[in-house]
Amino acid sequence: MKLVREYMTKDIVAVCNSSTVKRVIEVMVLHRLCAVPVVNKIGEYIGCISESDILNEAMPTYMKSIANTSVLANIDLVTNHLGQIINNPASDFIDKEYPIVKPDDTLSYAADLLFRSKRTMLPVVTGNELIGFFSRLDFLSIPLVKDD
Template sequence: MLSLLEIMTRGAHACSEDDSANRAAQLMWDHDIGCVPIVNRTGRLIGIVTDRDICMAASTQGRRLNEIPAIDAGTREVVAAREDDNIQSVEDLMRRHQIRRLPVVDGSGRLVGMVSLNDLARKTGRGLDASGVAGTLASISEHTHRVAA
């Protein structure tokens, strides 16, 4: 069976805690990615911002993207995989939280990479069960009604 370390993308592009939403958007554009993890000065994961987060911040905050901290556009409540997690637990996290991309952290919470549903799909048939990946996609794609707080 494949390990998470064999599937994930190492060296994820990340923003620092001081970077703007504009910087995050530029990283997404330059590297054709849909989210950027946010790390502190020691490399510990402290947040994540998606392309949707940036669009919503641009629409609702009435400020330019270079005036909005990436951490304020995104979320500080990050769901992350640990580098020693097995693939089943990664799929379970994706299903439970309906997310397609997970930052991967080491035992100290430092960002070491990213794993996406695409990474899982590319490995089906080569040590990864296609039905598990399909089930994960179905769970992620299921519409849920969100209630405003």
């Protein structure tokens, strides 16, 4: 049975809950990630912030009540809103219900969770300790892994 620990990315990349939104975006850009795990001061995992968590906040209020996707948001309004929230604490945006997996979860469980939740990555957590993440790319790379 294939387990998450065999295919996950062992990278402990996170922001602290006392960081700003600006730092969250910086980490996303520099690490090429669409979501960033959040830890507290002593390193315990507490949740995750995704691109959409920040983008949703930056969208003009009227967009949230319009179901018609052909209506476009005023880009100046979006960037203006982003500018207003950029120094807000990351703690305002943490999704504490963001799905996670454990290293000994099966790959099929993780893949199912990844696709059903429409996430790009899932933090891999043991107890309160973040040990890496399992991404769509990790899953897609499985057929590329060469047996020794």
